Amino acid sequence: MCLLELKNINKYYKISGSNKFHVIKDVNVSFNKGELVSIIGESGSGKSTLMNLIGGLDSNYSGELLVNGKDISKLRKKELDTYRKSKVGFVFQSFNLISHLSILDNVTIAMTLSNVKKKARIKRAKEILSELGLENQINKKPSQLSGGQKQRVAIARALINNPEIIIADEPTGSLDSKTTMQVLEILRNIAEKGKLVIMVTHSEKVASCSSRVVKIADGKIISDDEIFKFENTYNLEDSSSNQKRFKFFGIRGKNLGIISAVKLALKNMKEKFARNIFLSIGGSIGIMSVILMLSLGNGVKTYFNTMMNSHVNPLVIEVNMPSEEDDKTIDLDVAKIQKPEINKEKSFEDTDIQKLSQIENVSQIEKGYTLISMGSNSLSYNGKGSNLIRLSTISSNITESNIQEGSLPKEGEILINKAVSDKLGGDVVGQKVTLNLLLNQKTVKAEFVVSGIENASGDLSSIIKSVFLNYSDLEKIYSENNSALKPNVMYINTTSEKYTPAIKEKVKEFGYSGSSQEQMTSMFNEMINITTYALSGIAAISLIVSAIMIIVVMYISVVERTKEIGIIKAIGARRKDIRRIFVCEAFLIGVFSGVIGLVFSYAVMNGINTMSNKLFNINVVIIKNSYAAFGVGVSIIISILSGILPANKASKLDPVESLRRE
Known part of the structure; x- marks a missing residue:
């Protein structure tokens, strides 16, 4: 049985109205393990579209696309995400590394999406990076590496979940001739170990290094030539074992956990540290206002009750008929x-x-x-x-x-x-x-x-x-x-x-009934409460401004990170995972806003009480623990609610379109 088989595959793009462009036309081809295949053709021939179909990035086509005899066109979205996560590894021409993550984090992100424990994923990543000669580069950022090193990182990321199929889109297009041969040698070694490596290229030189060359023109396969076969140096039994390790049909694998999402969100937020800090400070103003209004009411009420009760014996209760x-x-x-x-x-x-x-x-x-x-x-x-x-x-x-x-x-x-x-x-x-x-x-x-x-x-x-x-x-x-x-x-x-x-x-x-003093105290307390809630309500208007500000900034973040979202989706992230990452970022903004607002509130309280003690010997503002918890809680809730719409937008982005964004 073939590892990968395409039967009568047709793909259309809508142009305008009912007009369609037939980009893939009745493609029938099959691939086996241990092959290094080059799909070669001119620009616009349909080779990249074919790659997207095989990689599960595009499911809008007709025909059958079988992997180990299972038709991936019939997979649900979640199963398709698992397919990309465990069965396929992508290597892109422009590397598509996430700039604000370290080399180690770029490689382990696919395992992070699978909720693999940190110790296990770091060990696995270091092993692969060491095999590719990058053991000394793991803590660097992508901008600190050469083109060849970046492509090797992309290959390491593609291999991290031990997939059966490696898809390389113009893997040498951005490299010099020397580095090109190094990358091709790495891909050749991967194929020799039993993987199916499919390269999409327009270079005859690159194709000449392949064991098989498939030519495509105007959406049709015009030739399919086997150049040579690799020796069977890989163990099919081991390959079968690996397949069991990464099942994706009928079995639900592990997905991105909350803690991992929060950690990933923190790393993402560091990229725009100053902006996120100012956003948190802006949100904290509303929280501080509400806390201070509640605390002012509490201070006045406490002073009044203390004053009234100071002339009453706490052990004596007055009772009236x-x-x-x-x-x-x-x-x-x-x-x-x-x-x-x-x-x-x-x-x-x-x-x-x-x-x-x-x-x-x-x-x-x-x-x-x-x-x-x-x-x-x-x-x-x-x-x-x-x-x-x-x-x-x-x-x-x-x-x-x-x-x-x-x-x-x-x-x-x-x-x-x-x-x-x-x-x-x-x-x-x-x-x-x-x-x-x-x-x-x-x-x-x-x-x-x-x-x-x-x-x-x-x-x-x-x-x-x-x-x-x-x-x-x-x-x-x-x-x-x-x-x-x-x-x-x-x-x-x-x-x-x-x-x-x-x-x-x-x-x-x-x-x-109780004493007249108690009744009067109760009446004044009710009046103070009403006034406090009214002032807090007015102060809470600034929270609406904060919510709008968070929504705007989160939408900007989605636009800025469109390509990053495409990368994460290409390596198997579910819509839920994307939503979770962005909602976690909103949650963290809420936490930071609440904490900053609380710190400001205590600072203002100390300043006001210092003056009021000098003038009247009383504390005018008294922050209760419940007010502090309420302020932080409201900040988190508002931030999460504000982040839901941008998070949904991010989760619905098309991975193919996202990857094209510069």
Whole structure:
């Protein structure tokens, strides 16, 4: 059985409309192992087209093209890629080496596409390069070699996957006479070892060195002459073994892996290092903007929450009864607010107190009472007075850190805030004052000693005139005036701060509400979040610009590397492999953009925080790890999405047309 057989092969090229040019006409020819065949003819005779058909670069023809009895015209695209990768090796007139890869990488690229391990492919490449006298050139670039050396590298690349067929397109066309004889001798030795070597040439001198000469003119074979036969120095059994090693019919071989694609993409990107760096910096601006906007919102929110929580004992949870209408509804009727009996909220009953005390990790329950009034309650001292808006009982929620001056109130003492202190003359700590309290439609009086002034920083106390006293003192006032004081707020003490969130959730499950401070904090946090997301959305517009920039640069890269793509396809790269290489390049641009953007973000954060600490003693910008991960992730996703269209374009390029591109 012949190794290669062509039966009734016809090939047409479309010219315009329905017009066609018949370039290959009823070609019937067969070839065997161990032959050095020259296909000779003038330019335009169809010899290069025939080479493309045999090499699997062009599958648009009629007839049968049999390799080991299998018709490659019936192969699917993936199988045809495997055929070029394992059965055929190409040697081109213009060498077609990839300029930015080393000699070693140029030779091993076919094995890289087969996902062969690095150690194995380097060993194989060094063996072949050593046989061709290039063992000292492996780390050089193609531009550093002579024409003869380049052609030997191309031959080494063709042999790397141990193919059965070597196709050489004008292999000596760019060489001087001495180098021509050296290359022909190498091809002759390859044929003697059992390979089928087909040379396409127009040179009679080159053809004279062949064992067989096939002449073609106007798309037809006009002569087929056997000059001589090589001695059977090759072992057909070994050849059969090699054939088993590189099967391509019905068996799916290994293909380019992700890690290999990333490494190849990195090597490709080094060729345009400066451009890729500037592209990454351009993409990083959008990422940096989004990270900084999110971090600015986080810094402001953290400062606000810290400020609010600094005056609250983390071990104490304030619990309020929901209002009769809706605990989110605030009645602003001044007439109602001025009347204590209408102002009263729902009180905690014994069942409520028992339910709260049974919550896990609760160490103690404190009763409390808060009264809001406008003009009905007041505090007087030394002929001066101050109307009170809020009267509250003291609890463990207020600590020494909340005291600006003096101390927490003991029995018979009250704590006032700065707004009340200013109204009474300022220097009232340790002085006796009179509390005027509207109770049961009459004003009752009680004397107290001012224990201290509350630190109003970060709280509405700075403008709301407030006093704080012990629950037992207020209860005594109510009792002396034939009234019963019932708590309208409870303070839950926890055993550890780590249990506070769980207890708050349990309180909400029972239908109670949290403190007014928590509600206000929640409202402000929501406002900050909305503002942050709005600013981040505006900043994200620059990401669209980055995406467009990546698409443009990737398309330019496809155009610049058209011939490189053709070379890779000629040695067996699948469409998927080409896509994978370009998408990996886009992925790397995304990684670099994200990392650069993150570095810039931290640099800007440190600069802003240095200034804000000097001016306000706060950190305005705080980058969370989640923001950093989000920024890098978004950068990668946008880059990959931007690279898909150019990658698809690259994968669809015709290898024959690509190889013609200069």
